[in-house]
Amino acid sequence: MTTHTVETCAKAKLAIRDTLDVVGGKWKLVLISLLRSGKKGFNELSREAGISPRILSKELQELEMNGLVSREVCNTKPVTVQYELTDYSNTLNEVLVAMEKWGYQHRQKIISGN
Amino acid sequence: MTTHTVETCAKAKLAIRDTLDVVGGKWKLVLISLLRSGKKGFNELSREAGISPRILSKELQELEMNGLVSREVCNTKPVTVQYELTDYSNTLNEVLVAMEKWGYQHRQKIISGN
Numbered sequence: 001m002t003t004h005t006v007e008t009c010a011k012a013k014l015a016i017r018d019t020l021d022v023v024g025g026k027w028k029l030v031l032i033s034l035l036r037s038g039k040k041g042f043n044e045l046s047r048e049a050g051i052s053p054r055i056l057s058k059e060l061q062e063l064e065m066n067g068l069v070s071r072e073v074c075n076t077k078p079v080t081v082q083y084e085l086t087d088y089s090n091t092l093n094e095v096l097v098a099m100e101k102w103g104y105q106h107r108q109k110i111i112s113g114n
Numbered sequence: 115m116t117t118h119t120v121e122t123c124a125k126a127k128l129a130i131r132d133t134l135d136v137v138g139g140k141w142k143l144v145l146i147s148l149l150r151s152g153k154k155g156f157n158e159l160s161r162e163a164g165i166s167p168r169i170l171s172k173e174l175q176e177l178e179m180n181g182l183v184s185r186e187v188c189n190t191k192p193v194t195v196q197y198e199l200t201d202y203s204n205t206l207n208e209v210l211v212a213m214e215k216w217g218y219q220h221r222q223k224i225i226s227g228n
Contacts, residue, residue, distance in 0.1 A: 009147070009148060009150065009151045011218075012147050012150075012210075013144055013147050013148060013162075013163075014221075015213070015215075015216075015217030015221070016143050016147050016210065016214055017144055017217070018217035018218075018220055018221050019213040019214075019216050019220065020140060020143065020144070020213075020217075022220060024138070024139075024140060025138075026134060029134065030127055030130055030134070033123070033126050033127050033130050034123060034127060036123065036126075037123045048127075049127075091216060091219065091220075092216060094215065094216070095212040095213055095216050097212075098208040098209040098211075098212040099129070099130050099133040099209055100129040100130055100133075101129075101208065102206060102209050103128070103129030103130055103131070103132035103134075104125075104129045104132075105205065106132055106136060106205075107128075
């Protein structure tokens with residue numbers, strides 16, 4: 001990243017806020033990351049992410065609204081619901097890879113005590 | 115990103131949570147982005163980011179604690195405090211660039227109505 005001028009700085013701030021508005025918060029990127037291994041049911045996601053059903057439901061609804069996750073009602077008894085990533089969610093790959101890499105190196109830094 | 119197995123999925127989830135623990139929330143990445151154009155005073159940051167002093171103070175303290183921002187008390191009358199990015203904050207460049215790019219393309223998508 002080159003040095004920011006006032007103008008590019010404002011543009012960058014807006015773009016970052018836009019991204020955070022859609023995938024910010026504690027859970028959305030974690031959920032997207034978990035769904036990369038394939039479609040999952042609600043309870044499975046709740047367990048794997050460690051999120052309460054109430055919050056999970058809200059987060060999934062927002063992800064669906066923004067076209068990142070699709071919801072499929074399965075004709076089972078009892079009825080189950082499966083969630084999977086949309087093609088559009090692939091546009092977030094670069095963000096996810098960068099965050100994975102940073103989280104990994106930061107943990108190594110903390111462990112090594114630097 | 116390749117397809118995740120259960121194991122790489124758990125590792126990715128941990129790394130993303132680690133990153134979100136340090137720079138998650140509504141403001142930290144915005145603040146880092148704003149500080150790229152150079153050191154800034156507290157009031158200047160508060161105004162540019164549109165954050166209340168109370169929340170800004172807490173966010174800056176956490177960024178300082180994690181070695182991403184440094185705080186300098188200036189011997190002026192009245193005393194002023196300046197904040198600037200540390201070298202370590204540069205490790206977040208890839209995350210910031212990816213988020214800027216995504217926010218920008220997402221806004222274009224919304225505007226074009228697709």
